[in-house]
Amino acid sequence: MSERTTSASWTLGIVKTLEMDGLDCRALFKQLGLDYGALEDPDARFTQDSMTRLWQRAVEVSGNPAIGLNMGKVVRPASFHVAGYALMSSRTLAEGFQRLVRYQRIIAESADLSFRLLPEGYALILTVHGDHLPPTRQSAEASLACALALCGWLTGRVLQPRKVLLQGEQPLDVQPYKEMFHAPLVFAAPYDALIFLRADMEAPLPTANEAMALLHDRFAGEYLARFSESRVTHKARQVLCRLLPQGEPKRERVAQTLHLSQRTLQRRLQEEGTSFQTLLDDTRRELAEQYLAQPNMTLLEIAYLLGFADPSNFFRAFRRWFDVTPGEYRARLLEMPVSINDARTPEYTVQTP
Numbered sequence: 001m002s003e004r005t006t007s008a009s010w011t012l013g014i015v016k017t018l019e020m021d022g023l024d025c026r027a028l029f030k031q032l033g034l035d036y037g038a039l040e041d042p043d044a045r046f047t048q049d050s051m052t053r054l055w056q057r058a059v060e061v062s063g064n065p066a067i068g069l070n071m072g073k074v075v076r077p078a079s080f081h082v083a084g085y086a087l088m089s090s091r092t093l094a095e096g097f098q099r100l101v102r103y104q105r106i107i108a109e110s111a112d113l114s115f116r117l118l119p120e121g122y123a124l125i126l127t128v129h130g131d132h133l134p135p136t137r138q139s140a141e142a143s144l145a146c147a148l149a150l151c152g153w154l155t156g157r158v159l160q161p162r163k164v165l166l167q168g169e170q171p172l173d174v175q176p177y178k179e180m181f182h183a184p185l186v187f188a189a190p191y192d193a194l195i196f197l198r199a200d201m202e203a204p205l206p207t208a209n210e211a212m213a214l215l216h217d218r219f220a221g222e223y224l225a226r227f228s229e230s231r232v233t234h235k236a237r238q239v240l241c242r243l244l245p246q247g248e249p250k251r252e253r254v255a256q257t258l259h260l261s262q263r264t265l266q267r268r269l270q271e272e273g274t275s276f277q278t279l280l281d282d283t284r285r286e287l288a289e290q291y292l293a294q295p296n297m298t299l300l301e302i303a304y305l306l307g308f309a310d311p312s313n314f315f316r317a318f319r320r321w322f323d324v325t326p327g328e329y330r331a332r333l334l335e336m337p338v339s340i341n342d343a344r345t346p347e348y349t350v351q352t353p
Contacts, residue, residue, distance in 0.1 A: 004109040004131055005045035012039045013079040014054065017070040017142060021062045028057055042081065048110040048131050055136040066176040068138030072145030075153065079146065081106050082223055086216035089209040093151055094201040097124055099213075103220045110135065111143065121162050122201040125193040137168035140192040145180050148194060154205055158182070161196055165189035232258070232268040233279060240283045244307040251276045285321045288314075292330045299326050 015025045029036040032053050038044035059065055077084030083103035090096035097115040104113045112127040126143055128135040144164065151159040161183040170187035171177075177185055239257045243249040254276070255265040269275055274282075284306045291302040303314035318326045 004048040004129065006048060006051050006108040006110065007081050007106060008039050008041055008044035008046065009079055009081040010107050011046050011051065013071055013074055013146070014051065014142065015039065016074040018054075018058045018062075018067065020070045020073065021058075021064055021067055023058055023061055028054060028061070032057065048108070048129075048135075049133045051110075051139065052130060052133045052136055055138040059136075059138065065138070065171060066141070066173070068136075068140075068142035069145045069176050069180045071142035072149035072180055075146045075149040077150070077153075080150075082216055082220045083107055084150075086213060086220055087150070088154060088205075088207045089212040089216060090205060091208045091210070091213075092202050092205055093154065093196075094122060096154070096205070097122075097147075097201070099217070099220075103224065106220060106223055110139075117198070118195070120195055121198055122196045123193050124196070125191055127191055137166075140167065144192055144194055148181065151196075151200075154207055155200075155203070156206060159196070159200055161194045163195040165191060165193040165195070167192050231272055232260075232265070233272045233274055236265070236269065236276075236279055237283050240280060241287065244284070244287070245305050246307070247309060248307040249280070281317075284317065288318060288321070288326070292326060293333055295330075302326070 018025050018028070026036050032050060034046065034050055034054070035044075038046070055068070058067055077088045080087065080100070081103075083100055083106050086099045086103065087096035090099055094115070101113045101115050104111060110129050110131075112129070114123075114125045116123055116125070124144075124147055126140055128140045128143070144166075148159065148161065161181060163184050163186060164177075164181045165186045166177075167189055168187060174185065235258055236254055239254050240249055243253065243257075251262055251265065255262045258265060260268070266276060269279060287306055288302065291297050291305060299314075300311055303311040306314060308314040308317070315325065318324075318329070322329055324332075
């Protein structure tokens with residue numbers, strides 16, 4: 001399994017956090033065998049386990065188990081890599097946090113982030129995973145403190161959550177938590193989360209800029225694409241694209257091509273948030289869009305290029321993906337009416353369920 005990683009931007013935020021307690025991070029990095037110079041490279045990545053060891057060592061040296069909360073005092077959009085700028089230019093904090101969820105893997109692969117509307121308000125829910133080492137509470141607490149401080153930075157006012165949930169047991173000294181969050185605290189919670197008032201999340205941001213948000217979306221998307229090249233999902237997609245014209249690829253064949261067992265392939269895809277069947281379906285859908293944009297390709301050709309032995313199966317899959325027929329989709333794409341020739345292709349003789 002490939003190790004989860006954290007961006008140099010986020011790691012630099014951790015370094016500034018630890019330095020607030022007077023720690024010599026250059027020395028800590030040397031002790032842990034980490035490259036301090038890589039902090040200056042925005043594309044550099046550090047393994048999740050190395051960040052775990054850094055937090056553990058920092059607590060040992062400082063004697064401060066609440067040291068992660070310092071991260072709320074050093075936060076800037078740049079700490080979140082390009083995702084921070086996309087968040088900053090969003091119309092509202094709710095829209096910004098939805099972007100943050102989308103681009104979370106750029107910042108750190110070790111965290112699963114979700115943002116949802118609950119009866120008591122909007123919840124930003126965080127789960128930090130370890131690799132070989134279990135994650136520290138400081139990692140999650142730093143992330144929550146950072147998210148709350150970012151809200152204040154973007155809105156220009158102090159934002160008080162309705163409630164803060166923390167997975168860690170209640171510490172002997174809760175004062176640092178009260179000073180950071182200014183909200184009711186729930187320790188030993190099932191997950192780490194900030195609960196916000198709807199009004200706070202839906203208020204317009206003074207930093208909003210739709211054009212810049214779209215630009216940063218593009219940058220973030222391009223970064224994720226580059227970043228994904230090392231992922232099994234990306235490699236499996238490339239194999240599927242090569243195999244589809246020969247018929248529907250089997251999981252066994254894809255696994256063999258990637259020199260993995262079927263079980264390992266399925267586990268790796270699951271770790272990256274997908275499955276073989278979902279990836280096959282998504283790949284077909286994306287290729288179908290590309291092929292339909294080429295007027296000289298017939299619908300029958302497209303069906304076979306996508307690995308459908310029976311064109312009627314392509315027709316049904318396309319209706320499921322886009323709620324229109326392939327011919328209707330192409331007509332909209334090319335801004336012209338469906339031609340008589342298209343209407344007579346075999347796919348259109350199929351009775352749809």
